[in-house]
Amino acid sequence: MPLTPRSIPAVAAAATAGALLVRHELKARQAAERIAAASLESLLKAIDANDPDTGAHVRRVAAYALVLADAAALADHQKRTVERVALFHDIGKIHEALFDIIHDARALTPAERRAIATHPQRGAEVLAPLTGFYPDLPEGVLSHHERWDGTGYPRQLKGARIPLAARVVSIADTFDAITHSRRYRDGRSATVAADMILEGRGTQFDPDLVDLFVFPPVFARVLATSREVSHWREPIHTRRTGHDEEQVPDITFRWRPERTAAHGRPASDRPRRTAR
Numbered sequence: 001m002p003l004t005p006r007s008i009p010a011v012a013a014a015a016t017a018g019a020l021l022v023r024h025e026l027k028a029r030q031a032a033e034r035i036a037a038a039s040l041e042s043l044l045k046a047i048d049a050n051d052p053d054t055g056a057h058v059r060r061v062a063a064y065a066l067v068l069a070d071a072a073a074l075a076d077h078q079k080r081t082v083e084r085v086a087l088f089h090d091i092g093k094i095h096e097a098l099f100d101i102i103h104d105a106r107a108l109t110p111a112e113r114r115a116i117a118t119h120p121q122r123g124a125e126v127l128a129p130l131t132g133f134y135p136d137l138p139e140g141v142l143s144h145h146e147r148w149d150g151t152g153y154p155r156q157l158k159g160a161r162i163p164l165a166a167r168v169v170s171i172a173d174t175f176d177a178i179t180h181s182r183r184y185r186d187g188r189s190a191t192v193a194a195d196m197i198l199e200g201r202g203t204q205f206d207p208d209l210v211d212l213f214v215f216p217p218v219f220a221r222v223l224a225t226s227r228e229v230s231h232w233r234e235p236i237h238t239r240r241t242g243h244d245e246e247q248v249p250d251i252t253f254r255w256r257p258e259r260t261a262a263h264g265r266p267a268s269d270r271p272r273r274t275a276r
């Protein structure tokens with residue numbers, strides 16, 4: 001339709017209505033993303049509340065996994081998936097059926113070991129309602145105990161059929177399991193962990209990711225991260241402060257400890273008033 005002086009107001013009105021519609025849809029999408037991010041925070045706090053040790057473990061694993069994801073030059077959206085899979089890989093362990101087993105310091109019986117092996121499936125089920133927002137999250141969590149040679153669980157996926165985020169998290173999870181002290185044993189050195197991960201190259205772990213993980217400049221970053229996260233002793237208590245809806249929406253998913261400006265310590269290390 002040719003533009004004439006008489007049609008200009010109608011075209012301008014249509015353009016304004018279109019712009020308003022786009023703005024409205026953008027705001028609605030940002031609100032939905034904010035709700036999804038808040039849901040993840042709530043889930044993480046539920047992990048902290050159920051088992052602070054697991055809450056601290058998954059944060060350390062996320063920190064190591066992000067170092068490896070960065071070294072692998074993954075795209076930003078892939079790094080976000082790695083971060084989420086790392087943070088929620090063990091959420092299936094909060095299931096009531098596993099609670100007593102996990103909190104018992106005794107060696108596991110075969111039946112208990114089989115019960116624990118259900119946690120990837122249980123975790124994927126917990127996260128399934130968030131699939132619309134995070135399509136790769138339940139699948140990544142489901143796959144974090146698969147092995148490169150196809151002998152893992154629950155589906156015996158092999159090689160590149162295992163989601164990339166799960167392969168990254170598997171290495172980070174193993175590194176933390178070896179180096180961090182548990183109730184029943186002391187943690188071993190990072191060098192021992194690197195050797196054990198190398199032993200699993202091509203059998204348990206993606207060989208290319210192992211090569212990257214132990215590559216000296218990358219491993220130096222892992223060690224630096226390890227020193228940093230060793231201060232993350234307590235669950236993280238963050239508070240969302242007042243939002244201005246007209247400003248950039250607050251859709252950040254907070255999971256790292258806050259640091260004090262004065263001392264550079266995590267907020268969790270600061271004295272807290274406790275209700276009694």
Ligand SMILES: [Fe+2]
Nearest residue numbers: 089090144145
């Ligand atoms: Fe696990």
